[in-house]
Amino acid sequence: MELQLALDLVNIPEAIELVKEVEEHIDIVEIGTPVVINEGLHAVKAVKEAFPNLKVLADLKIMDAAGYEVMKAAEAGADIVTILGTAEDMSIKGAVEEAKKQGKKILVDMIAVKDLAGRAKEVDAMGVDYICVHTGYDLQAVGKNSFEDLQTIKSVVKNAKTAIAGGIKLDTLPEVIKVQPDLVIVGGGITGQADKKAAAAKMQQMINQG
Numbered sequence: 492m493e494l495q496l497a498l499d500l501v502n503i504p505e506a507i508e509l510v511k512e513v514e515e516h517i518d519i520v521e522i523g524t525p526v527v528i529n530e531g532l533h534a535v536k537a538v539k540e541a542f543p544n545l546k547v548l549a550d551l552k553i554m555d556a557a558g559y560e561v562m563k564a565a566e567a568g569a570d571i572v573t574i575l576g577t578a579e580d581m582s583i584k585g586a587v588e589e590a591k592k593q594g595k596k597i598l599v600d601m602i603a604v605k606d607l608a609g610r611a612k613e614v615d616a617m618g619v620d621y622i623c624v625h626t627g628y629d630l631q632a633v634g635k636n637s638f639e640d641l642q643t644i645k646s647v648v649k650n651a652k653t654a655i656a657g658g659i660k661l662d663t664l665p666e667v668i669k670v671q672p673d674l675v676i677v678g679g680g681i682t683g684q685a686d687k688k689a690a691a692a693k694m695q696q697m698i699n700q701g
């Protein structure tokens with residue numbers, strides 16, 4: 492199981508300072524969608540250059556023009572690029588093809604997918620690397636989470652790694668670990684803590700104990 496730190500509410504210098512604090516406790520650093528909107532792919536490039544030993548995920552949440560957008564993220568140094576599960580099959584296949592060409596990975600974000608089991612089976616057959624259940628901020632605000640959804644995809648996905656994102660905190664991490672995803676994505680559960688290093692260290696320890 493790997494731990495990914497999601498950075499959503501920072502600029503490039505703040506991102507670098509934050510990762511410095513926790514780098515030894517995380518496997519992947521995510522340049523979140525709001526950061527890409529504010530800073531562009533320069534944020535991916537800057538973080539990858541500052542932390543070449545960490546994998547960097549560009550959370551582009553691609554919906555169209557997938558091959559081109561994966562190519563640009565790869566050029567900026569992204570190791571993993573996200574596309575939405577609601578995108579056309581042709582877009583997802585295009586993303587996978589380009590990622591393979593560039594030696595990169597594709598994570599499919601299943602946010603807002605209605606038939607989760609059915610779509611997870613379909614995208615799994617397209618050769619994607621990760622399938623991620625995700626409760627976004629707007630649904631977190633009304634008390635939703637993705638713990639049951641994780642069990643759903645675990646039961647149908649045969650090839651891809653499974654991942655979960657959305658509001659995971661220290662107190663809910665044990666529930667996530669029980670379902671054994673391959674990747675746990677945490678934003679505010681680390682970045683919102685006064686002692687970010689301690690929060691990341693504790694999460695890493697819990698994940699390693701599995």
Ligand SMILES: O=C(CO)[C@H](O)[C@H](O)COP(=O)(O)O
Nearest residue numbers: 497656657658659677678679
């Ligand atoms: O992709 C995202 C929002 O769309 C976030 O990066 C993801 O939800 C993780 O952050 P948090 O743990 O704060 O929910």
